[in-house]
Amino acid sequence: MIVGLIGKVEKKEPTSVHLNVNGVIYEVFVSVNCSSEIEKQDIKLHISHIIREDSETLYGFLDINEKMMFERLIKINGVGPKVAMAICSTFKPDIFVKIVEEKNVSLLKKVPGIGPKSASRILIELGEFSLDGSTPQLTSAHQEAIMALESLGFKKDQIQKVLQECTACDTPSLVKEALKKIQKI
Structure with a gap:
C-alpha cells in the first residue's frame, strides 16, 4: 500500500499530477485546491491508494x-x-x-x-x-435511527441526546427506546 510519495512534478493539471519518483512516473489525482497549492517542482504527497478489481488509483494530498x-x-x-x-x-x-x-x-x-x-x-x-x-x-443502527426519528419530525440535537442514553443495538429497538425517552422529556 502506497501512503506517500516524494518526487518531481513532471506534469500538473487541475485534477492530477504526474510525479517522477526515482524514474518511475505516477499519475496521482488531486483536488483543485491541492493542485493550486503545488508551486514547487519537488513535493511530498500523502497518498490514498485505492485498489479495485479493474484499477489501482492514487489520490494525493499536500494537507x-x-x-x-x-x-x-x-x-x-x-x-x-x-x-x-x-x-x-x-x-x-x-x-x-x-x-x-x-x-x-x-x-x-x-x-x-x-x-x-x-x-x-x-x-x-x-x-x-x-x-x-x-x-x-456512529453505528449504522444509530445512523438509521437518527434518520427515522428525523423523518418523524424530531430535532437532531434532541435525537442525539436521547440516543446517547439508549442501550439497544438494532435500529427498530433503538427507535422504540428513543421514542419512549423523548416522550418523557
Missing part, C-alpha cells in the same frame, strides 16, 4: 487533513472517490468541518454531483465530524 477528510468521505455508502474529490475540490477541510457541524445542506449541494438527498445523507452519516479523529463513529 494531511484533506486526506483524512477524503478517506472519511469514501467510507460513506454511495460516495466514491470522484464525489469525495469533488467535495475536497470545493471545500478546504476547516470549512468542511463547519459545514458538517452546521448541517448546511445548501452549501454541500453546491458540490457537482451532489443533490439534496445525497447532501442530507452525507451530513447524517458524518455525524460529529472532526479532523482529529477523536469523534466516535
Whole structure:
C-alpha cells in the first residue's frame, strides 16, 4: 500500500499530477485546491491508494487533513472517490468541518454531483465530524435511527441526546427506546 510519495512534478493539471519518483512516473489525482497549492517542482504527497478489481488509483494530498477528510468521505455508502474529490475540490477541510457541524445542506449541494438527498445523507452519516479523529463513529443502527426519528419530525440535537442514553443495538429497538425517552422529556 502506497501512503506517500516524494518526487518531481513532471506534469500538473487541475485534477492530477504526474510525479517522477526515482524514474518511475505516477499519475496521482488531486483536488483543485491541492493542485493550486503545488508551486514547487519537488513535493511530498500523502497518498490514498485505492485498489479495485479493474484499477489501482492514487489520490494525493499536500494537507494531511484533506486526506483524512477524503478517506472519511469514501467510507460513506454511495460516495466514491470522484464525489469525495469533488467535495475536497470545493471545500478546504476547516470549512468542511463547519459545514458538517452546521448541517448546511445548501452549501454541500453546491458540490457537482451532489443533490439534496445525497447532501442530507452525507451530513447524517458524518455525524460529529472532526479532523482529529477523536469523534466516535456512529453505528449504522444509530445512523438509521437518527434518520427515522428525523423523518418523524424530531430535532437532531434532541435525537442525539436521547440516543446517547439508549442501550439497544438494532435500529427498530433503538427507535422504540428513543421514542419512549423523548416522550418523557
